[in-house]
Amino acid sequence: MKTIYLHGSPDYYGSGKVLLEILCIPGNASNALVIFPHEGPLCATIRSMGIPLYIINMGVLRRRYLNPWGIAGRVFCWIRSVIQIRKIIRHEEVDRIYVNSLNIVIGPWLKTKKELPLIWHLHEIIEQPGFLYLFLHRLLQKADTIIAVSKATKAHWEKRPLPIQIQLLYNGFSYSQSISNATVPLATCPKAPIVNNIVLGMVGRIQQWKGQSYLLSIIQELILLPGIKEIGSFKVLIAGDAYPGSEYLVKELQKEIEERKLTAYVEYLGYQKDIPILLQQLDLLIVPSLKPDPLPTVVLEAMVAQRAVVATPQGGCLEMIEDNVTGFFIPLEDAKASSKILLDLMLQKNKLEEAGRQGQKRAQALFSLESFQRGWREILS
Secondary structure (H helix, E strand, O other): OOEEEEEOOOOOOHHHHHHHHHHOOOOOHHHEEEEEOOOOHHHHHHHHOOOOEEEOOOOOOOHHHOOHHHHHHHHHHHHHHHHHHHHHHHHHOOOEEEEEOOOOOOHHHHOOOOOOOEEEEEOOOOOOOHHHHHHHHHHHOOOOEEEEOOHHHHHHHHOOOOOOOOEEOOOOEOHHHHHHHOOOOHHHOOOOOOOOOEEEEEEOOOOHHHOHHHHHHHHHHHOOOHHHHHOOOEEEEEEOOOOOOOOHHHHHHHHHHHHOOOOOOEEEEEOOOOHHHHHOOOOEEEEOOOOOOOOOHHHHHHHHOOOEEEEOOOOOHHHHOOEOOOEEEOOOOOHHHHHHHHHHHHOOHHHHHHHHHHHHHHHHHHOEHHHHHHHHHHHHO
């Protein structure tokens, strides 16, 4: 079936990588058209696959637009993009619509007179504001097939106000591809440290709820603990960038690192495309999210790369990490307690290595690319 794929951010973060995995399923790329709101790193990859790519401002919904002027601007973009995309659908004789994320809301208005099947892939858990949850929930009722990336995501969107049926499909990850990528020389990762006894890392969008500031609070407590001297040198790498229009968050993060006097310990790397290469330099990946993260792809990448993971106990991480076996949990918004857990793990490098080995086994068993592709075919058959 010829499918048009709508995606709100053309980069190599979680949902973008999932889109690539879907397009790589045999038969999908040859019957695909892709729409992004602007140019980005993913565009070159899509074009290299021979897939027709359109750049159309679809009025991607971000929290910064949740004000009267912002909503008015979004509505204008929605109307204009629906007209443009409907023309493409008719001209290309599209058979179905796939929307990869809830920040693209125009799916129900694209069905045209043919009533094309609408597939909606959920990568978000949105708790507040309540009116946004209700608005998006109402739109989801218009979809023919809804896919959630985790049990936490599925339960969140099924709970109210009207029942909707959602299919569970865990993201998959290619073990062989990750290992191949990791053989690239480490020097390709800019500004990476050469020698440190322990290297910690965080990878993700620069957003308040992702917890970069919380991580800095933990590190600030960590360097005050008496036992830190036993570690010797250590480094914390933070990778990722902000959404277009929110670049000020990066400046705020860099300023916070300086104000907390952590420049000797923390290094901001910016956007990194080759995450498997970066992960090879880490002893431990930290996911300090302040809100439920549906199914952070970087956790899967770390597990595949035999890297232990520390995360706050919520969202998809509870399904991905087996506590004290493949990873470890730290409390929410308790930097002092979290720093003590972190120090204990840093003092037991063999424990981190064993957790990494167990994590790789768990990833291969539960989150393989093969199981993802099989599940995709079963849901859409």
